[in-house]
Amino acid sequence: MFESGLVLTVVGAAFAAVFGGLGSCIGVGTAGTKAAGVLAERPEVFGKLLLITALPGSQGVYGLLVAILILMKANLLGGPAADVSFEAGALLLFAGVIMGLSGLFSGWFQGKVAAGAVGAIGRDESVSGKGLVLAVIIETYAIFGLLAAFFIWLSVEVGAPVFGA
Amino acid sequence: MAKVLLQKIRLTGLRKHYKLLMQELHRKGVMEIVETPELIEHSLQRHEDHFGVFDLARIDFAIRLLSPYALPGKKLESLLSGGKLVCEESEAKNRLKEFSPRAEALLDSCEKSEEILVKTENEQQKIERRRALLVPYKSLLVGWGSALETDQTITWIGSLAGSNVGECIEKLALISHLVDIKILSQASDRMFVRVTALKSLEEEISRLFSEYSFSEVEWSCEESDEEGRSVSALLKDLNQQEMACKKRHEEASVQLRGMASEVENFKILYDYNSWRKRKNDLQYKIFQSEYLFAFEAWMPEKAVSSLVEWTENIFVGEVVLDRIEAKEGEEAPTLLQNGAFSKPFEMITEMYGIPGAKDIDPTPALSPFFFIFFGLCLSDVGYGGLLTLIMGIALIFGKFPSNLRNSFRAMLYCGIATIIGGVLLGGYFGMEASKAPGFMTTVTETAGVSTVLFKGQVLNPMEGDGPMTFLALALGLGMIQLLFGVFLEIVRLWKNGQKLDALCDPGAWLFFLIALVGFALAAPLGLSAALMGKLAIAGAVILVLTQGRSQKNWFLKPVMGVLGLYNITAYLSDILSYSRIMALGLATGVIGMAMNLTASVLGGLMPHPVLGFIVAVLILLFGHSLNFFLSLLGAFVHSGRLQFIEFFGKFYEGSGKKFSPFMRAKKYLFFNSSS
Numbered sequence: 001m002f003e004s005g006l007v008l009t010v011v012g013a014a015f016a017a018v019f020g021g022l023g024s025c026i027g028v029g030t031a032g033t034k035a036a037g038v039l040a041e042r043p044e045v046f047g048k049l050l051l052i053t054a055l056p057g058s059q060g061v062y063g064l065l066v067a068i069l070i071l072m073k074a075n076l077l078g079g080p081a082a083d084v085s086f087e088a089g090a091l092l093l094f095a096g097v098i099m100g101l102s103g104l105f106s107g108w109f110q111g112k113v114a115a116g117a118v119g120a121i122g123r124d125e126s127v128s129g130k131g132l133v134l135a136v137i138i139e140t141y142a143i144f145g146l147l148a149a150f151f152i153w154l155s156v157e158v159g160a161p162v163f164g165a
Numbered sequence: 166m167a168k169v170l171l172q173k174i175r176l177t178g179l180r181k182h183y184k185l186l187m188q189e190l191h192r193k194g195v196m197e198i199v200e201t202p203e204l205i206e207h208s209l210q211r212h213e214d215h216f217g218v219f220d221l222a223r224i225d226f227a228i229r230l231l232s233p234y235a236l237p238g239k240k241l242e243s244l245l246s247g248g249k250l251v252c253e254e255s256e257a258k259n260r261l262k263e264f265s266p267r268a269e270a271l272l273d274s275c276e277k278s279e280e281i282l283v284k285t286e287n288e289q290q291k292i293e294r295r296r297a298l299l300v301p302y303k304s305l306l307v308g309w310g311s312a313l314e315t316d317q318t319i320t321w322i323g324s325l326a327g328s329n330v331g332e333c334i335e336k337l338a339l340i341s342h343l344v345d346i347k348i349l350s351q352a353s354d355r356m357f358v359r360v361t362a363l364k365s366l367e368e369e370i371s372r373l374f375s376e377y378s379f380s381e382v383e384w385s386c387e388e389s390d391e392e393g394r395s396v397s398a399l400l401k402d403l404n405q406q407e408m409a410c411k412k413r414h415e416e417a418s419v420q421l422r423g424m425a426s427e428v429e430n431f432k433i434l435y436d437y438n439s440w441r442k443r444k445n446d447l448q449y450k451i452f453q454s455e456y457l458f459a460f461e462a463w464m465p466e467k468a469v470s471s472l473v474e475w476t477e478n479i480f481v482g483e484v485v486l487d488r489i490e491a492k493e494g495e496e497a498p499t500l501l502q503n504g505a506f507s508k509p510f511e512m513i514t515e516m517y518g519i520p521g522a523k524d525i526d527p528t529p530a531l532s533p534f535f536f537i538f539f540g541l542c543l544s545d546v547g548y549g550g551l552l553t554l555i556m557g558i559a560l561i562f563g564k565f566p567s568n569l570r571n572s573f574r575a576m577l578y579c580g581i582a583t584i585i586g587g588v589l590l591g592g593y594f595g596m597e598a599s600k601a602p603g604f605m606t607t608v609t610e611t612a613g614v615s616t617v618l619f620k621g622q623v624l625n626p627m628e629g630d631g632p633m634t635f636l637a638l639a640l641g642l643g644m645i646q647l648l649f650g651v652f653l654e655i656v657r658l659w660k661n662g663q664k665l666d667a668l669c670d671p672g673a674w675l676f677f678l679i680a681l682v683g684f685a686l687a688a689p690l691g692l693s694a695a696l697m698g699k700l701a702i703a704g705a706v707i708l709v710l711t712q713g714r715s716q717k718n719w720f721l722k723p724v725m726g727v728l729g730l731y732n733i734t735a736y737l738s739d740i741l742s743y744s745r746i747m748a749l750g751l752a753t754g755v756i757g758m759a760m761n762l763t764a765s766v767l768g769g770l771m772p773h774p775v776l777g778f779i780v781a782v783l784i785l786l787f788g789h790s791l792n793f794f795l796s797l798l799g800a801f802v803h804s805g806r807l808q809f810i811e812f813f814g815k816f817y818e819g820s821g822k823k824f825s826p827f828m829r830a831k832k833y834l835f836f837n838s839s840s
Contacts, residue, residue: 136805
C-alpha cells in the first residue's frame with residue numbers, strides 16, 4: 001500500500017489543513033463568543049474586538065498554506081501526480097504534522113488569551129493594543145511550526161510525473 | 166523631535182476675567198490643568214452645579230434615536246466624516262442660538278415617542294403570542310374559559326404531539342363509544358383535540374393521556390370579559406387590538422421621522438454642552454476667592470512666552486502667568502512631537518505606552534523598522550496599492566479628527582512599504598511570474614537554466630536560494646534592530662546620569678554582541694576571524710566582571726557575572742523571533758496563489774465559459790479580500806509585536822501619562838475653518 005508516498009503526502013496535507021483549521025476554529029470560537037457578549041453592552045468597540053477575535057484565524061491560514069505547498073510539491077493541483085517516493089511522502093507527512101499540531105495548540109490557547117483581552121477591552125478600551133500584543137505572543141509558535149514545515153518541504157525532492165501510471 | 170519639554174506654570178488673576186480667560190484657553194487647547202490640593206484647600210466654596218443644563222446622556226439618547234430616521238442620501242458624506250457634522254463654527258453658533266430654546270420640548274417628545282415605540286412593540290408581541298395560542302382552537306364551539314365539567318361529563322382540551330398520535334386516538338375510541346373525540350386542527354407535529362367523556366372514564370383517559378404526553382391548553386382568560394366568548398370572537402378582538410397598536414406605533418415613528426432633521430442640531434448642542442460641562446467641572450481644580458482665582462497647569466515650554474504676551478495684552482496685568490518648579494516626585498505628562506515621517510507612527514508607541522520621565526521617545530527609532538517589516542510581511546504590489554488607495558482617499562476627501570488622520574497616514578506609509586516589498590519579492594496578487602504577461606517579467610539565464618522573475622524582483626522566496634536569503638534578511642534586520650535597541654539603552658542611561666550603568670550593562674553587551682556577530686560573519690564581511698574571536702572573548706570577560714557588581718557578597722560577584730552571560734540565549738531567541746517576517750511574507754504570496762489556482766480550476770469546471778468567468782471572478786474577489794484582510798492584520802500585529810517585545814524590551818518602559826490639554830473635544834462636530 002505504501003510503495004508510493006503519494007498517500008502519505010495527501011495525509012500530510014490534510015493533517016496540516018485540518019488541525020491548523022481546528023486550532024483556528026477553537027480559538028476564534030472562544031474569542032468570538034466572549035466578544036459577542038461584550039458587544040451587547042458596548043457595541044462601539046466592535047472594530048477593536050474584531051481585530052482581536054480574528055487573530056487566532058491565522059493558524060488556519062498557515063495550515064492551508066502548508067497543505068497547498070505539499071500538494072504542489074506532489075503536483076496534485078492539476079496534471080499528473082509526481083513520482084513521490086515513500087521517504088519523500090513521509091517527510092511531507094511530517095511537515096504537515098508539525099504545522100497541524102503547532103496550529104492546533106497555538107490557535108486554541110491564543111483564543112483563550114484573546115477572550116481575556118476581549119473582556120479587558122470591554123472594561124477599558126485603551127488596553128486594546130496591549131491585549132493584542134499578549135495574544136500575538138502565542139502566535140510565534142504557529143509561525144515557528146510553519147517555518148519548520150517549510151524548510152522540511154524545501155528539502156524534499158520528488159521525481160517527474162509518471163505518465164500513464 | 167521626540168519628547169516636548171513641558172513647563173509647569175501658575176496663572177493668577179482677578180476673578181472678573183475668569184470666564185473670558187477660560188473660554189479662550191479652552192479654544193486654544195494648550196495646557197493641561199492639574200489639581201493642586203494646597204490651593205484648593207483655601208478656595209471659597211462657590212461651586213455651582215449645572216448638571217440639569219448639561220444633560221448629555223439625554224441628548225446622546227436623542228441623537229441615537231433619531232439618526233436611523235435621518236436622510237439616507239448623506240451616507241457617503243457621513244462615512245467620510247465618521248458620522249460627524251461638518252460645518253463652520255459661526256454656523257454652529259447661530260444654529261445653537263436658534264435651537265436651544267426648543268431643545269427641552271424636543272427631548273421630551275423624543276422620549277415620549279420612544280416610550281410608545283417600546284410599549285407598542287411589547288404589546289404586539291403579546292398579541293402574537295395570544296393569537297398563536299388561540300388559532301389552533303378556532304373551530305371550538307364552547308366559549309373560552311367556560312366550565313369543562315358537568316354533573317356527568319368531563320372535557321379535555323389540548324394537544325397531542327409526536328408520531329403516535331393516531332394510536333392514541335384509536336385507543337381512546339376503544340375505551341368506550343361514549344368518548345367523544347373532536348380533532349380541532351392539525352399542525353405538522355401536533356394535533357389539537359377536544360375529548361369529552363363520562364366522568365366514570367376520567368381515570369382511564371387520564372392515564373392514557375399521560376402515557377401519550379397530552380398537554381392541556383391554558384384554559385383561562387387574561388381579562389374577565391373574555392370569559393365564555395368564542396375563539397373566533399376573541400381572535401377578532403385581537404385583530405382590532407393589533408390594528409390600534411400598529412397605528413400608535415406608526416404615529417410615533419412618523420413623529421420621530423419628523424424630528425429627524427433636528428439630529429444635526431442635537432449634535433451641535435451635545436458638543437457645546439459637553440464643553441460647558443468641562444469648564445464647569447474645572448472649578449474643582451481651581452482656587453477661587455471673592456476677587457481672585459489661581460490654578461496650575463502644564464504646557465509646552467515653547468508656547469509659554471507667547472501666552473505671557475497674550476495675557477498681558479488682553480488683561481493688562483490683571484492676570485499673571487508664572488513659571489514654577491514641579492513638586493518633588495511629580496512627573497510631567499508627555500507630549501510627543503515628531504517629523505512628518507515618524508509622526509503617524511506615534512500611534513504604535515501609544516499602543517504600548519507613552520514614554521515616562523526616564524524614557525526616550527522610541528517613535529523615530531521604531532518607524533523605519535516598522536515600515537520595512539510591514540512591507541516585507543505583506544509584500545504584494547496589489548494589496549499595497551489597494552491600501553495606499555483607500556487611505557489616500559480617506560485622507561484627501563475625509564473629514565476626520567487629527568488622531569484618526571495620523572493612523573490613516575501610518576497605514577498609507579505601510580501601503581507604500583508594501584508596494585516596495587511587493588516589487589522586491591515579486592508579489593502581484595499572488596501571480597506567478599511564469600504566468601504573468603511578458604511586459605512585467607524578465608528572463609535570466611544562468612548555467613543553462615532560465616528563470617522568470619518580475620521586473621525589479623530581487624529574490625523569489627519560493628525557490629532555490631530564495632528562502633534562505635529571505636530568512637537571512639529577516640534575521641539580519643532583527644539583529645540590526647536589537648543592537649540598535651541596546652545602543653538606545655546606553656543613550657537612555659547616559660542621559661539619565663547613570664553613566665557607569667550605561668557603560669557596564671548595555672555598553673559591554675553591545676561590544677560583546679558586535680564582536681560575536683563579527684566573528685560569526687567574519688568570512689563574508691572580510692574580517693579577521695581570529696581578531697573578532699579575541700574581541701568576543703574580551704567582551705565575555707568584561708561581562709563576567711561587571712554583571713555581578715550589584716552583589717554585596719564578594720564570592721557571589723563572579724558567580725552572578727557568569728550567570729549574567731547566560732542572557733545571551735535571550736538575544737538568540739529574540740533574533741529567531743524575526744523569522745516571522747519571512748513566514749508572513751511567504752504566506753501572503755502562497756495563499757494569493759492558491760486563490761488564483763482555485764478560481765482558474767473551478768472556473769474551468771463550469772459548463773459554459775461565461776459562467777466559468779463569473780465564478781472565477783467571484784472566487785478571486787472573495788479570496789483576495791480574505792487574504793488581504795488576514796495578511797494585513799498579520800503584518801500589522803507582528804510588525805508591532807517585534808517593536809514591543811523584542812525592541813522595546815531592550816530600552817523602553819512606556820509608563821508615562823499622555824499630555825491631555827484642556828481643549829474642545831468634538832464628538833459630533835467637525836469645523837471646516839480652523840479659526
